[in-house]
Amino acid sequence: MEKAKIKASQLFILVVLFEMGSAILLGLGVSAKQDAWLAMLLGLAGGLLLFLVYYQLYKYYPSLPFTSYVQKITGKWMGRLLGYLYVVYFIDMSTRVLRDFGELLTNTVYVNTPLIVINSLMILIIIYAINKGIEVIARVGELFFGAIYLMALAGFLLILFSGLIHLENLQPVLEYGWKPVFITFIKGTLTFPFGEMVVFTMLLPLINNYKKVKLACMGGMILAGINISLTIAINIATLGIDLYERSNFPLLTTIGKIQLANFIERLDVFFLIYLMIGCFFKISLFFYAAVVGATDLFQFKNHQKLTFPIGLMILLASVTIASNYAEHIEEGLRVVPVYVQWPFQIIIPTILLIIAFFRNRKNKATSSP
Known part of the structure; x- marks a missing residue:
């Protein structure tokens, strides 16, 4: 792995920015109707339990990334196969978030700009950031964290005072009843965004104080979950459930309704600034996990050799993964959670933890006098 260390406070910020990412921009939990915010809180609770699985695996192998310790748990060949699959998974998730980013911009502001141009600019910036290393990305996160919260507070106050x-x-x-909320939790809010914390199984060995990992990650998840749930509630309270369901980007629609004293209006720039910051960190961490995993599996000495090839793969896949935005959203919210997210976020890590538990108990028994 990269010879770098990040602080627990930086990990906390990365978790918040990663979890909020593109999730705060989309109409999540829509199948639960006006209880979408409740489904998100339920997803947070499930996500915290799921993170404990990742955390326990980290405690067994605190100095190794996922792609390394999976080989110790299942054996070399099966472990390497699972490692390759997870690298592909991280690349796929980077691709989907990059497509989200491009579609949001081309459908709102840059309507005459080709998707490939928007995505190329973003991926080049991310390649540069990853070449600089995780420490630089973490410091950038510290710089933007305060700016995001100032914008969020200003936006909330403007919505409130506009009487929306x-x-x-x-x-x-x-x-x-609870049935639609629970179904939304199982099919959506558990896996997106909270189950995506599986990406941090590749990053936790870089933390300089392992004792603070649990607090930093779970604290970041709680803060992000409350932010997302509050945003959903504000969107529904402002737009109504019918418009919330029909809107591709409910937060943008909500911000577009702000009009105060016939002077303060057209505040789409708030939305766009957050879009760029949030998607940058989400893509960067998935991308970085894929690069670190591939570097580990293929035994490269320097992760920088893989950033451009993998970045090119992500860029090309982002414009070919779906023929239009409707198809992309259909796959992302209905197909991916069940057939991709559940196996990679929940089923495989849980099985690995069970195997690791018995392996470590056996090792302790044989080593004791």
Whole structure:
């Protein structure tokens, strides 16, 4: 792995920025209707339990990334195969978030700009950042963290003072019972965004204080989860559930309705600034995990040799993965969670933890006098 170390506070910030990423921009939990915010909180609770699986694996092998310790758990050949599959998974997730980023810009502001141009500019910046290393990415996160929260606070106050929030749009709570909320949790909010914390199984060995890893990661997840849930509630309260369901980017629609004193309006720039920052960190961490995993599996001495080839793969895949935005969203919210996210985020890590538990117990038994 890269010879770098990041602080627990930087890990906390990276978790918040990663989890919020593109999740705060999309209409998540829509199948739960006005209880979408509740489905997101349920996803947070499930995500915290799921992170404990990743954390326990990290405790067994604190100095190794996922692609290394999976070989110790399952054996060399099976472990390498799983490692390759996870590298492909990280590349696929980078691709999907990059496509989200490009579609958001080309459908809102740069309507006459080809998708390949927008995505190329973003991926070149990310390649440069990854070449500089995780420490630089973490420091950039520290710089942007405060700016994001200032924008979020300003946006919330402007929405509030514009009189856009109508709490009756959130009622009745649990109109259809817990069933649609639970189904939304299983098929959506558990895996996106909280299950995506699996990417940190590649990054946790870089933390300089292993005792603070659990607090930093779970604290970051809680803060991000509350932010996303609050954003969903504000969107629904402002737009109503019908418009929330129809809108491709509910947050943009909400911000577009701000009008205060016939002077403060057209604040789409808030949305665009967050879009660029959030997607940058989400793509960067998936991309970095793929690079570190491939470097580990192929025994490269320097991860920088792989950044451009993998970046090129992500760029080309981002414009060919779907023929249009509707198809991309359909795959991302209906197909991927069940057939990709569940195996890679939940099933495989849980099986690995069970095997690791018995292996470590056996090793302790044989080493004791």
